[in-house]
Amino acid sequence: MNRRDFVLRTLISATTGLAAPSAWCALNRINYQDAGTPVRGSSLPRLTDPGEMRGEMLYRKLGDTGEDVSAIGLGGSHIGKTSVTEAEGIRLIQEAIDRGLTFMDNSWDYNEGESEIRMGKALAESGYRDKAFVMTKIDGRGKDIATRQIETSLSRLKTDHIDLLQHHEILRFDDPDRIFGPDGAVEAFLEAKQSGKIRFIGFTGHKDPRIHLYMLETAARHGFKFDTVQMPLNVMDAHFRSFARLVVSRAIDAGIAVLGMKSFGGADGIILKSNAIDPLDCLHYSLNLPTSVVVTGIDSQKILNQAFDAVKTFHPLDEGEVTAILAKTEAVAGDGQFELFKTSSHFDTTARHPDWLGDDSPAVRKLAPQSSG
Helix, strand or coil: CCHHHHHHHHHHHHHHCCCHHHHHHHHHHHHCCCCCCCCCHHHCCCCCCCCEEECCEEEEECCCCCCEEECEEEEHHHHCCCCCCHHHHHHHHHHHHHCCCCEECCCCCHHHHHHHHHHHHHHHCCCHHHHCEEEEEECCCEHHHHHHHHHHHHHHCCCCCEEEEEECCCCCCHHHHHHHCCCEHHHHHHHHHHCCCEEEEEEECCCCHHHHHHHHHHHHHCCCCCCEEEEECCCCHHHCCCHHHHCHHHHHHCCCEEEEECCCCCCCCHHHHHCCCCHHHHHHHHHHCCCCEEEEECCCHHHHHHHHHHHHCCCCCCHHHHHHHHHHHHHHHCCCCCCHHHHCCCCCHHHHCHHHCCCCCHHHHHHCHHHCC
């Protein structure tokens, strides 16, 4: 047995309460080998508190942070697309806030910084920054590069503090080890928090729920608790390498806020191309999981209105309603063909730009100096 499998068996045994061999087999069956049994609503975690509707927006608790945030978040990637003018992007951000959408998603690497720049300009006007909960992400795995990326994000966003900063694209099993190792990025995060530049800390990823579990386990070994964890939660996820089935309850039990993303399968609305489900069902399904926020890309007035329609028409779904949604997607979801972020490198921006992550860890450079850098 290799080291990774040993760690995973130990981790899964600890988090599921099952004996390690049976838990390991169950995990692989759920995620990689269809057991032939349809997924039912009873197999998924469901929210216990739908939140509070105020005006046009639904608000929920952000884990144990004490913060209330909008149940829908505005996706930063879409707002900086070249197909959206800067003026329109700024207008959409400001209208969203005016209507009560407070959670702003972003990342240091979105659209070569244009997403953060546009959001910064929108928030700098007329007191909008004070009405928004601003989240962004950085890619650096080492302390030095993470510090530089934090400073760049603060400058682009035109703010003296970021409400939530997340480690972006935890896609590889060595990402947690690098982040929590000597001179790792977590040191930059903690220094930024101590100086008031960030308030809360989380991480994101979209590749495999086992990597999320390893990130949580690595943090726990270092005596660290995340405030948030972001993951793909959509109508197809339950059928294939399921974050909802394997990670959500673990986070909720620990008081870590769950942030859902990729409700439509990514920037191109790939899940909708299956013709198995409609947009409101997609959003209602994700809102019905115990999420604090469901981040959705908003690049037009139509899509902005759709986000508000989703919360206005949302009601907690019973087991039968969830099962009916899962039945619609079962035939097309089993092999992950519409969840390309799990099955391909199409959404893995850090794989195409390894320099964003920084150098290898000091331990790797010591053992393999000729191959480092």
